[in-house]
Amino acid sequence: MDETRRQDQVRNGTLDEGLARLHRTGPEFVGWLSNHGPMAVEALVRRGQGRRVHRWIDAYQRRLEERPAAQGRITAENWRARLGDARYLTDWSVFFRERLAERPWPEVLAEWWPRLLPGIAGGATHPVIRVGHAVRVLLTDGSTEPRVAELAEGLGYWAARHQPLPRGRTPLPTGAADPAAALRAVVPVADRSGGINHRLGQLAGLPAWERALPTDPTEARRGLAELVRAAAAYYAGHAHGEPVMLVHAVTAPNAVLRTLPALPPALWRESVGAAWAASAAVVASYAPPGGPATPPSGASLDAAEMFDRAAEHGDEHVIKLADTLWDLWEADPDDPLPGVAARRAVELVTPEG
Structure with missing residues (x-):
């Protein structure tokens, strides 16, 4: 991907125009389905595919709904x-739009x-995940009104849908075990009849990812990167169980990884523990009962080829997964896993429409 081309797409307003269009719609549609538009648009521009953005929004927007009506002002007294x-x-x-108008966005995020x-x-x-995309663009490309507004939308969505896992079931990592082994040790929930909320409510516990992570930023980032790669490997072998929902076992911890540079060091260890809990909870909810399958073999793809296929496919989950897999490819261009996992998503996820 030509970095100059991406910067041109940022400068010519493609990203901000896309975000502004999508901010006219609500964060959800058809009940609980999440509006992935801003995340996918940020990924498309990030990976040099800005030419697709407005056409992609034209198609995606037909599924979206208006922003729901306000119900009552959130204040310092009633937010809890x-x-x-x-x-x-x-x-x-x-x-959050009001808070971000009053103070620099890193201060609001840290609070x-x-x-x-x-x-x-x-x-x-x-x-x-939406917050992770918003923070990445603010850190990398600077602050504009639509980008700060997107952070407000992500934080607001998180606050409104805030859902702690059952008390005592989000263990912090301690010790020294492989995150891939920890993911394989996650026990699937028994009742698959409902959605993710029903499944999360059944969690009897999550195995600890036994790894000591000091507050040193290099070690925290390395540990999270290991978790993201382990989750991508899990996806490659288990995506046949639920190829859309298992994407989030990979993209959620990567969103935390992308946010770490904007956070005070005192929050890094807590962030790693939460990222593990999110990934493990998704695996517990959607692990295939029959265990892993052998991913099909094929020629290894480089990052640009991998993302081109995802963008052509068009599904928002496939695009976001390929964006995360690009991060893994950048860490090790000789690693075949990103291309394998991306190919798996393209094969298994059915495009809308």
């Missing part, structure tokens, strides 16, 4: 009582990240 109350989806977004982190599973992990 309204945390996790989806009736206030719009009010939470307004609240609210530890408040929201226990509810990382809320909205099927989509809110933290």
